[in-house]
Amino acid sequence: MLKKIIFIAFYILLFGCVKESKKVAPDSKLKKYLDLSNSDSISLDERRIYIEKIKEIVFSRDNDSLNRSNYFKLANRYFNINDVDNYGKISRKILAISTNNRDSVNIAKSYIYLADFYNKTSQPDSSYKSYFEAEKIYKATGNLSILPEIHLNKAIIQHNNSDFIGSEQSAINALKYLRNLKNDELNYEAYNILGVIYNDLNDFKKSIEYHQRALKFAETNILLKNDNYVAVTLNNIGVVYQNSNDHETALEYFLKAYKDKTLKEKKVILYAMLKDNIAYSNLNLQNFVNLPKDFNDALQIRENLNITPGIIINKLHLSEYYALKKNLGLSIKFAQDAYNLAKSNNLARDQMNSLKQLASVDNLNLKLYTDEYLSISDSLQLAERKNTNKFARIEYETEELTLEKDKLVEQRKTLIYIGLAIILVAVLVFVIRFQAAKNRELLFVQEQQKANEEIYQLMLNQQNKIEEVRQLEKKRIAQELHDGILGKLFGTRMNLGVLNNRNDENANNDRVIFIDELQTLEQEIREISHDLSSEKTAVFNNFVIMVTSFIETQKTICKAAVTFSVDPLIEWNSVDNLAKINLYRILQEAFQNINKYANAKNVSVQFKKADEEIQLSIHDDGAGFVYTKKKKGIGLINMNSRITSLRGSMEIETQPGNGTQLKFRLPLV
Numbered sequence: 001m002l003k004k005i006i007f008i009a010f011y012i013l014l015f016g017c018v019k020e021s022k023k024v025a026p027d028s029k030l031k032k033y034l035d036l037s038n039s040d041s042i043s044l045d046e047r048r049i050y051i052e053k054i055k056e057i058v059f060s061r062d063n064d065s066l067n068r069s070n071y072f073k074l075a076n077r078y079f080n081i082n083d084v085d086n087y088g089k090i091s092r093k094i095l096a097i098s099t100n101n102r103d104s105v106n107i108a109k110s111y112i113y114l115a116d117f118y119n120k121t122s123q124p125d126s127s128y129k130s131y132f133e134a135e136k137i138y139k140a141t142g143n144l145s146i147l148p149e150i151h152l153n154k155a156i157i158q159h160n161n162s163d164f165i166g167s168e169q170s171a172i173n174a175l176k177y178l179r180n181l182k183n184d185e186l187n188y189e190a191y192n193i194l195g196v197i198y199n200d201l202n203d204f205k206k207s208i209e210y211h212q213r214a215l216k217f218a219e220t221n222i223l224l225k226n227d228n229y230v231a232v233t234l235n236n237i238g239v240v241y242q243n244s245n246d247h248e249t250a251l252e253y254f255l256k257a258y259k260d261k262t263l264k265e266k267k268v269i270l271y272a273m274l275k276d277n278i279a280y281s282n283l284n285l286q287n288f289v290n291l292p293k294d295f296n297d298a299l300q301i302r303e304n305l306n307i308t309p310g311i312i313i314n315k316l317h318l319s320e321y322y323a324l325k326k327n328l329g330l331s332i333k334f335a336q337d338a339y340n341l342a343k344s345n346n347l348a349r350d351q352m353n354s355l356k357q358l359a360s361v362d363n364l365n366l367k368l369y370t371d372e373y374l375s376i377s378d379s380l381q382l383a384e385r386k387n388t389n390k391f392a393r394i395e396y397e398t399e400e401l402t403l404e405k406d407k408l409v410e411q412r413k414t415l416i417y418i419g420l421a422i423i424l425v426a427v428l429v430f431v432i433r434f435q436a437a438k439n440r441e442l443l444f445v446q447e448q449q450k451a452n453e454e455i456y457q458l459m460l461n462q463q464n465k466i467e468e469v470r471q472l473e474k475k476r477i478a479q480e481l482h483d484g485i486l487g488k489l490f491g492t493r494m495n496l497g498v499l500n501n502r503n504d505e506n507a508n509n510d511r512v513i514f515i516d517e518l519q520t521l522e523q524e525i526r527e528i529s530h531d532l533s534s535e536k537t538a539v540f541n542n543f544v545i546m547v548t549s550f551i552e553t554q555k556t557i558c559k560a561a562v563t564f565s566v567d568p569l570i571e572w573n574s575v576d577n578l579a580k581i582n583l584y585r586i587l588q589e590a591f592q593n594i595n596k597y598a599n600a601k602n603v604s605v606q607f608k609k610a611d612e613e614i615q616l617s618i619h620d621d622g623a624g625f626v627y628t629k630k631k632k633g634i635g636l637i638n639m640n641s642r643i644t645s646l647r648g649s650m651e652i653e654t655q656p657g658n659g660t661q662l663k664f665r666l667p668l669v
Helices: 002-015 028-037 044-059 065-080 084-100 104-120 124-141 147-160 164-178 184-200 204-220 222-226 229-243 247-258 268-284 293-305 308-324 328-344 348-361 363-387 390-499 505-538 542-557 577-598 634-645
Strands: 561-566 602-610 613-620 649-654 660-667
Touching: 028 044, 028 065, 044 065, 065 084, 065 104, 084 104, 104 124, 104 147, 124 147, 147 164, 147 184, 164 184, 184 204, 184 222, 184 229, 204 222, 204 229, 222 229, 229 247, 229 268, 247 268, 268 293, 268 308, 293 308, 308 328, 308 348, 328 348, 348 363, 542 561, 542 577, 577 602, 577 613, 577 634, 577 660, 634 649, 634 660
Parallel strands: 561 602
Antiparallel strands: 602 613, 613 660, 649 660
16 A cells, blocks of 8 residues: 555655746736636635636637637646635636637647546546547647656556556556657656556566656756755655565665755655654564654644555554554554544555454454455456556547547538538528518508508698688688778777867766777677687697697597697698608507507606707506517507618617606607
8 A cells, every 4th residue: 555655755756846838928917817826825815816717818708729829728727726616617618718729739739638627536547448449649739758758657547446457558658758869757757657567466576666766867867856856756765665665775776865954844744654653663673762652743743734545554553563463452542543534535455455454463353354345346447457558548549539530520521511401492492582571561662651641631631621721710810800990999989089179978878888999899809819719729739739639539548648749849831741741650669569558647748949850758657568578569660660761769668667668769860
């Protein structure tokens, strides 16, 4: 179990570094947020705020190559604050937008990001598949420099799922590509992985060989050396010797690694591992000088760091120590603690190691431990058999899916051609039907124009009749003035002239009579003047008379109280008759809608002149409606058609429960 922990720790050291994209430089604001969101000097919450600002900027921009590089930077920032969910979401987003633009470089890169996400979320199958998809694209585009890293990542996934043969092949493939690349770090990693694989396969000689090759790179490469990889590799070699029961040689390598005084500060996990390994080799060599102190020191570090696999190993080693010291109580306790911890974390191999140790120190429950050990072993072997060549199957199935996808593409092309033919036929049918509809519409317009002409003729006839009545009325008033009032005035004037020559009491009485007569004539003149004024109002304009008559009719039909006003500044005689007809029809249509749907209490109609235009406003306090969601009825369409045909405009203001206001603007110029 220890060897796998060393391998995982190495993987974290190599791949857990901060991600960063090194492409196109963003603008100043975005660059500022990118820098701040990656700063270790501010809190994670503050960094998250800046990341959200980056997201807002990036999401608002076009899907071009520059912005796609910004998407990668955004994903990196989520990765760096360990926000795995958002890292995965952005990675999927990048894959989608890159696929839409057929951007093969960024498609491959997004698969690498998704592989990291799946690895972080313990989805090895999906992670491996993503690496394989990226590998295919890089091979197709001739970008071979990234392939060694992809193969090494595949090797790690295969190893961690006990596919040692597949892992070996992937690591060797990485070395093949590395022959033409000078990359000490990746060469070191490939040899180290092979060393770990052969250790798992109990081929200790080969394991030592590959670890020694890795050691040469660690000792000669400044970056690897400064990052304590010499100590990492010495520890790994020591583990191989420890597994082969050569504890003296193992102890030599552990002590060489332990001489690195920077480990306690820089690589505390490795430091604790070495402490435990040194103590365990000393235990097997019967050297108890620093025991159990070294075990306890290592255990305390691992418990502080919550390194579960390391804690289990430590406790099993302490169990072995106390068993040798004949303290079976403590030995059983540490073994039982290790078993409980392994079981609660679903670590099957650690459970087996703990049960094996318990069986060796607790004879009373030997059968119980043995049965459970065998049960777990059988389950583990079955799972490993299922995992055998699993990743090879993934590659095969992915290739099959690709071939199937190509077939589907061909089928889709055929369907597209058929679909285009159907669409073409449908378009022809539509054009024919549309043309027929246009012809019907034209016929309707012609009929409407004819109806308007008839209405106009009726209005003219009505106007002529009104004019005839007015002329008759004027003639009657003239006769009244001439035959009635003027005669009476003449008679009264003559009589008053005669009375001027008389000054008796009878003359005064007669004057009073004639003065009363003048007052009577004054009243008659006033009545005639009133009649003339009424006539002027009545015949002010035929259109106003028509509208007024219509409103009066609506007052008897409509449940609402109707108010009506006309701006006297409007010179209706200068308004085109067709415009008047359309305004009248609009008013009719509006009241038809009000009577049908509005359920209003008050309706207001107003004609007003403003800014060289006539403004017609029709307002009700009824039910109203959601105009944007409502299908426009024929009434609204007709009203809009009428006003726009006159180069005017129509506005609707309405809300459910707040009534409706229709505004029509008719230019006079």
